[in-house]
Amino acid sequence: MKEPSKEPIEKSLFEAPPIAEQERMIEAILFAVAEPLTMAELSARLPEGCDAPEAMAYLRKRYEGRGVQVVRVGDAYAFRTAPDLGHLMRKETVEPRKLSRAAIETLAIVAYHQPVTRAEIEEIRGVAVSRGTVDLLLELDWIRLGRRRMTPGRPVTFVVTEAFLDHFGLESARDLPGVKELRAAGLLDSRPLPGANATPDEDDEETPGQTELFED
């Protein structure tokens, strides 16, 4: 495996660095060079008289069990992350975030009225629908574009997706409870505060205080 060393004359002229120094050298080269390097390429970079294979043997030994390792790629060498630590390179964090009121309302309108145009959504909500809201729902793959409406301007329509049904555990959008059922379920408060727009979400939830009083 050893490289045929240079002629003895040359060797005596150029004193090769100690093997520990050679090891340092290939460590630095292997680190800095983008591609895996063959022994010949490494040797070419080392000073005269160096023994790249021997230095490499030391280096590989040194990195055994470390967080990075010297691996052989074909007939070349490279530093690689230890396989058991690969997961550290990919950090996944999931941030749960509540869908904004505008987004959930827009989604609800699409679900209940599909196919529905943006103008119709705005009419039902009574406020403009921001591009961001629609984009987010599209990105979430909860709504998608339906057929264009055959009316002047041929506006696009929105419909809910399979992913939407999947997420909300529905067989089809038709399974969504109607207004009557919503009311029966107590979800439709028929006595909203005036200016219901401004009331925060929490107001729509049942006030737990009351039922608590009567339970147990």
Add this chain to the structure above:
Amino acid sequence: MKEPSKEPIEKSLFEAPPIAEQERMIEAILFAVAEPLTMAELSARLPEGCDAPEAMAYLRKRYEGRGVQVVRVGDAYAFRTAPDLGHLMRKETVEPRKLSRAAIETLAIVAYHQPVTRAEIEEIRGVAVSRGTVDLLLELDWIRLGRRRMTPGRPVTFVVTEAFLDHFGLESARDLPGVKELRAAGLLDSRPLPGANATPDEDDEETPGQTELFED
């Protein structure tokens, strides 16, 4: 320096890996990237309960004198090849952009006097700073905008970046060559021309920032 560890309860729930393993982990992460990483960024990738600063201390020690080393850049850390081995990476050497004398001096003035306004740079060099010079330094990501000076006109200031520190192998602006001597000699003071006929820009009153930076 130690990070405040998690509450003991949590700590017992999530058994942190042994310190040697933590060292391997930060070794792998730091090795993988080209840019310096802060302790916080490292910690975020380690499992619960790890002590990144302690692991870092071990790691730095391990690489002392090696072909690659852990260097500190501002608040961050990075692996870099040992400077004495640069000659082995001739092929990797990126021809440094030829900087004009104006650009080099402007860079030095920003580094030593930061935060510094354009008027102050001009006052020191005795010549107008061309827009191209500042743009080039900004583009190289060696300087960036600091806070506006709280003087009439609220001029912008310039400071050096972490990329600057990284490029010149500096831990912090305090390690600039000769900075202590210059400060002791009063040559980093912003001393306005005595009398009324001062420089047109009145913003070089007192600049508390620049001394603060270098004070320990």
Add this chain to the structure above:
Amino acid sequence: MAPTDDLFADPPEEAFLVDVEGFEGPLDLLLTLSRSQKVDLRRVSVLGLAEQYLAFVEKARALRIELAADYLVMAAWLAYLKSRLLLPPDPTEEGPSAEDLALHLAFQLERLQAMREAAARLMARDQKGRDFFPRGAPEALAHLRTVKWEASLLDLMRAYARIRTKDEFRPYAFDRHNVYTMEQALDRMRGLIGYMGAWADLTSFLPEGWGEDPSRRRSAMAAHFAAILEMAKRGQVDLRQGDIFAPIYLKRKAE
């Protein structure tokens, strides 16, 4: 590194003038001139320097070399400083003394010189990509920050309910506009029945303006259907329907 630096062992003035472009402004020129005094910058004779500078400007003028405005501004200022330095201090004059001004100029030169040296030392440092290197094949540290949008079916239904509720919330008022009552239909049918001959489709009896709009049509249809059922019960009409959902026919009952 600057070509001008070499000129100063024995400054040949011609070279000076040719090289005026090489100066980075009047302060740089002054700094170069001050070196010819071969003293520590702190001991430089500002008066001598002013004279050197003014001589330089004179020479340039004689050679019809155009100097940039800031060189001339500096010349004017130095001429002023020179006269102040030469004359005995005028006690009535306000502002900084000539010595203060001279000291400041010396400070500026020393500071510029210091920054020059600092710049040179900075550039002489080991530099990334030249003397030391980052990882050549960096791996991407992925930080996949996935936002999981949370919305339950309940949220969805509540949202919808909220919208609908908003619509419904108005003072109670019966919607007479779109409702046709059975009483109205009965009155109407009683009036029409006298003219009836053969079997006729119930829909042909719907009043004008109630056949188009679906909700009005539905209401009118229901009212008329109820009305004819009532009439059939009273034995006034016969009803017939071929099939489920088929048109309903009615005919005046033969007496």
